[in-house]
Amino acid sequence: MHVVVVTKSTPDTAAKVTVDGSGNVTWKEAMVINPWDEYSVTEAVLLKEAHNIKTTVLTVGEEAHNEAVKQGLAIGCDQGIRVWDSTLANADSLQYSRAVAAAVQKLGDVDLVIFGKEQADTGTDQHVYQVGRKLGWNVIGSVFKIQEIDFAGKTIKVVRLVEQGKQVVAGKLPAVISVVKDINEPKYPSFMGIRKASKAEIPVWDGAALGVDFGLPGVKVSAYQNPPERAGKVQMIDGDSADEKARKLVEKLFEDKVL
Amino acid sequence: MTSVFVWLEHFDGVLVQPSREALGAAGTLGGKITGLVFGKNVDAVVKAAFHAGADEIIKVDDETLETFRFEPYVALLTKIVKDNTPDIVLAGHTTRGREIMGGAAADLDKGLLADCTELSLEGGRLKAVHPVYSGKVLSTIEIVSDGTQFATLRGRAFTPNEPDASRSGNVISASPVLAESDIASKVESFEASVGKVSLSDAAIIVSGGRGVGGPEGFAPIRELAEVLGAAVGASRATVDAGWIPYEHQVGQTGKVVSPDLYIAAGISGAIQHQAGMRTSKTIVAINKDADAPIFGLATYGIVGDLFELLPALTKVFKEKLGK
Numbered sequence: 001m002h003v004v005v006v007t008k009s010t011p012d013t014a015a016k017v018t019v020d021g022s023g024n025v026t027w028k029e030a031m032v033i034n035p036w037d038e039y040s041v042t043e044a045v046l047l048k049e050a051h052n053i054k055t056t057v058l059t060v061g062e063e064a065h066n067e068a069v070k071q072g073l074a075i076g077c078d079q080g081i082r083v084w085d086s087t088l089a090n091a092d093s094l095q096y097s098r099a100v101a102a103a104v105q106k107l108g109d110v111d112l113v114i115f116g117k118e119q120a121d122t123g124t125d126q127h128v129y130q131v132g133r134k135l136g137w138n139v140i141g142s143v144f145k146i147q148e149i150d151f152a153g154k155t156i157k158v159v160r161l162v163e164q165g166k167q168v169v170a171g172k173l174p175a176v177i178s179v180v181k182d183i184n185e186p187k188y189p190s191f192m193g194i195r196k197a198s199k200a201e202i203p204v205w206d207g208a209a210l211g212v213d214f215g216l217p218g219v220k221v222s223a224y225q226n227p228p229e230r231a232g233k234v235q236m237i238d239g240d241s242a243d244e245k246a247r248k249l250v251e252k253l254f255e256d257k258v259l
Numbered sequence: 260m261t262s263v264f265v266w267l268e269h270f271d272g273v274l275v276q277p278s279r280e281a282l283g284a285a286g287t288l289g290g291k292i293t294g295l296v297f298g299k300n301v302d303a304v305v306k307a308a309f310h311a312g313a314d315e316i317i318k319v320d321d322e323t324l325e326t327f328r329f330e331p332y333v334a335l336l337t338k339i340v341k342d343n344t345p346d347i348v349l350a351g352h353t354t355r356g357r358e359i360m361g362g363a364a365a366d367l368d369k370g371l372l373a374d375c376t377e378l379s380l381e382g383g384r385l386k387a388v389h390p391v392y393s394g395k396v397l398s399t400i401e402i403v404s405d406g407t408q409f410a411t412l413r414g415r416a417f418t419p420n421e422p423d424a425s426r427s428g429n430v431i432s433a434s435p436v437l438a439e440s441d442i443a444s445k446v447e448s449f450e451a452s453v454g455k456v457s458l459s460d461a462a463i464i465v466s467g468g469r470g471v472g473g474p475e476g477f478a479p480i481r482e483l484a485e486v487l488g489a490a491v492g493a494s495r496a497t498v499d500a501g502w503i504p505y506e507h508q509v510g511q512t513g514k515v516v517s518p519d520l521y522i523a524a525g526i527s528g529a530i531q532h533q534a535g536m537r538t539s540k541t542i543v544a545i546n547k548d549a550d551a552p553i554f555g556l557a558t559y560g561i562v563g564d565l566f567e568l569l570p571a572l573t574k575v576f577k578e579k580l581g582k
Contacts, residue, residue, distance in 0.1 A: 013511055013531050017395040025396055035512050093373075097365060120511060123391045124373045126361030132329070133365040138443040139329045141358050144505070157447075161506065162354045163459060164270050165451040167326075171444035181512040182498070182505040218370025218404040225397050227390070230537070234544070234557045245561050246571035249543065250579055252559060258520050258541045259487075259580075 001053040001151040002107065005044040005077065005114045006100055006131075007037040007068040008059055010121040019224045033068040036116025038186040040179050043146070044114055045076040045187060051151055054078050056107060060088065060099045066202055074189030074197035085206035092217035093127040100127070101134035102210040111151055115178040117142060125178065132176040139176045140169050144183055149173075261290030261380070264343070265313065266336060266350040266359060268327075269296070269304040274311060276460045277351025279419035281412050282312035285349055286420060288380050293317060293345065297335060299325040305430060310422040315429045317343075323439050326446045327355045333362030334436040340367060340407055347385060352411040353459070364409045370402035371409040376416040376538075385410055393511050393534035414459045415517045452506055456490040463520045466492030466509055466536075470525020470546065470565055474502040479569035480524060486576050492516065492536075494526045510535035524565040528553025545569070 011017055015029035033041065041057060048055045057072030059065040060083045069080035083099045091099070104110050113135075118125045125141075132139035140158055144166065148157040154173040159166050161180060189197070207214055237252070239245035253259050263285040267278045285292045294313035296304050298320065305316050317339060323331050336359050340348060348363070350356040352374045364371035372378070375387035376397075384401060385408045391398045402408040458464065465484040467477050477491070484491050492514075493507040509516055511531040521539035526532060528544070528551055536542070537556060544557035545565050554560045561568060576582075 011392065013393070014529075017392040019396055025392065093361070093371065094365065094368060121392055123389065123393070125357055126364070126371055126373050129329070129333075129358050129361035130365035133333065133362050139358065139362070140444065141329075142354055162327075163275075163457050165449060167449050168447040169328075169444055170447055175443070180505070181508070215368070216404065218364065218368065218402065219372060219400055220403050221398050222386075222401050223399040224391075225399070227394065227397050227537075230556060232558070234554050234560045236554075236560045236562070242563060242567035242571040243574075245563060246568060246575045249559055249561060250572065250575045253520070253541070253543075254579065256541065 001051065001111055002056065002109045003044050003047050003053055003112045003114065004056045004058050004104055004107065004110050005037070005040050005072060006058050007041060007072060007116070008034050008061060008119060009065045009067040010034045010119065013120070019226050023224055025224050031064050031067050033071040034116055035120050036118050036181070037068060039181055039183050040114045040116040041072045041075060041077065042184045042187045043179055044072070046184060047149065048076060048078075051149070053151060056081060058083070058100065058103055060084065060091070060096055069202055070197040070200070071189060073200050074193035075187040076193070080200060080202040081205060082202050083205045083210070087207060087214050090217070090220070091214065092219045093124060093130055094218045095214045096127050097130035097134050098212065098214050100131045102212040103205060104135060106205070106210055111154070111173045112156070113176045115176070117178045117180050128176060128178045135174070135176065137174050137176050138171050140171055141178045143177045143179045261288060261347065262293065262345040263288055263290050263347045263349060264293045264295055264340070264345040266348065266356065267294045267296050267304065267308050268351060268353060268355055269298060269301065272303050274304050274307040275351065275353065276419070277353050277356065277412070277414050279311045280414070280417040281349045281351050282308070283419040284378055284412055284417040286312050288347065288378075290346070291315070295336065295339060297324045297332060306427075309426045309428055310424055312420040313428065315431065317431045317433055319433045319435055321435045323435050323437065323442065328442060328444050328446065329358055329362065330442050330444065331435060331437045332359045333366065336363040337366040338436045339433065345407055346383070348407060348409045350411050352413050356411050360409050360411050367407065368404065369407050369409055370404040371411070372400050372402060373411050374413050375410050376413050378410060378412065378417075384408070393531075394515070394537055395534070413517070454491055454507075456488065458490045458492060458507070458509065458514050458516055461490035461516070461518050463487045463489035464492045464509070464516055464518045465489050465522045465524065466494065466526060467497060467503070467524050468494035468526030469496045471497065471502070477503055479566060479573070483522070483569050483573045483576070486573050486580065486582055494532050523553050523557070524569060526553055527551045528556060
């Protein structure tokens with residue numbers, strides 16, 4: 001019985017990320033665990049505590065992504081693995097998904113793969129569904145709560161969010177899920193946890209070790225640019241009373257044809 | 260002629276807004292537009308899809324497709340794309356749209372441009388703009404694989420067609436790929452959200468932050484939203500404090516929205532919140548603190564007490580809108 005949580009490092013959420021004169025994306029702040037993965041990694045540890053299962057925290061990418069793996073180890077995951085070789089530089093979601101699926105297959109006894117809902121840097125989530133297809137497993141996305149999970153009986157029941165409300169979905173294991181914020185209260189590493197994680201060996205699996213070729217991409221990024229500045233400065237609305245301010249604002253909004 | 264397939268999402272017999280927008284975007288690419296409607300008893304949706312811009316429809320009407328499920332829907336889209344080899348497949352970047360498109364693109368090993376805010380066709384290849392790093396940077400992305408090209412479109416980034424009730428066309432019926440016994444999941448129940456307007460589709464959003472002071476502080480927000488036909492948003496701080504459910508959270512670990520009008524009341528405007536609403540067309544900020552970062556982003560700002568200003572706004576809007 002084995003749960004794999006897939007994570008990555010992203011720039012600190014408060015980081016000032018910009019595109020420099022050469023078209024490269026830069027920031028000065030530290031890398032942290034992808035904000036959505038605080039929940040997925042915590043969920044894996046909660047499952048371990050409740051069901052006495054093995055947990056692996058997996059990443060695909062350069063060494064900087066070990067930061068996220070270490071966070072997983074520091075809060076209680078059993079082992080970390082990093083998949084990487086030079087053919088994965090600039091990997092798109094298809095290549096990324098082939099890499100994750102190959103690692104999960106190599107681990108062999110996996111019942112559940114958990115992702116955070118999105119990657120905050122690339123702003124995408126298609127890799128979640130693509131890993132499911134590459135493994136041939138069902139995917140349940142945007143999970144808000146795991147209601148029931150039976151590793152021996154190979155079943156899972158979750159509440160998931162869709163635009164119109166909440167669904168209760170029952171499925172079979174093995175499966176891939178993605179989780180949203182509020183599925184749990186994220187665990188933060190203790191001092192002892194950080195010490196333990198900093199000493200842990202995180203093996204690197206390349207294409208040769210996995211016995212696969214990560215294949216060709218479907219998409220490439222051709223350029224990065226800074227978004228246009230918002231037009232104009234804020235126009236402050238003054239008045240002697242709340243009523244007067246409200247009237248002035250509503251007039252402006254009608255003049256602008258916002259309403 | 261370019262052939263564009265559009266996967267059409269519907270709920271409660273109604274074609275959803277992001278699918279209407281995808282049909283509008285398909286029209287800008289030129290060529291023939293084929294709508295894909297999967298479900299059970301979907302004739303009303305088929306009709307609405309013609310009105311919204313589809314030239315023909317492939318309809319798959321079956322018990323197993325009554326509610327969206329990953330496996331049967333992905334397998335079906337993969338099969339239809341394989342059999343018909345369209346040049347382009349589009350869908351809205353909704354919860355279900357992301358899932359079916361990501362899944363089918365993986366099955367066929369084709370490129371998917373996800374969450375596009377602009378889309379163009381150059382020399383037969385799709386090119387798009389996609390915000391990255393929580394909207395702090397824009398990326399230009401291109402398809403590099405051969406054959407069918409996939410793209411999902413961010414809500415409210417593309418303009419739907421005006422419905423034209425005189426339009427209709429050819430309906431082709433197809434069969435599902437998976438039988439019930441092949442499907443590993445079941446949707447057991449559904450609970451509709453409390454708000455009438457979905458955040459991602461809303462033209463107007465009224466949002467509350469820490470300044471509302473507690474769960475009851477959302478009352479004046481809801482009253483203003485009601486008058487404007489708006490959705491109710493919230494900052495992360497209020498969700499974390501348990502004042503309002505997570506579904507309302509706008510920002511980095513919540514929803515990314517882009518309404519015509521975003522009214523932020525009592526929201527300081529942390530960078531994580533800005534990530535979720537910075538592309539709103541007009542932003543109104545109401546805050547006691549004149550130095551709150553939200554004013555740096557706002558079109559209009561009022562320094563003052565939201566508990567006085569929101570009811571005043573509700574009253575004035577009621578008069579103006581004749582409610």
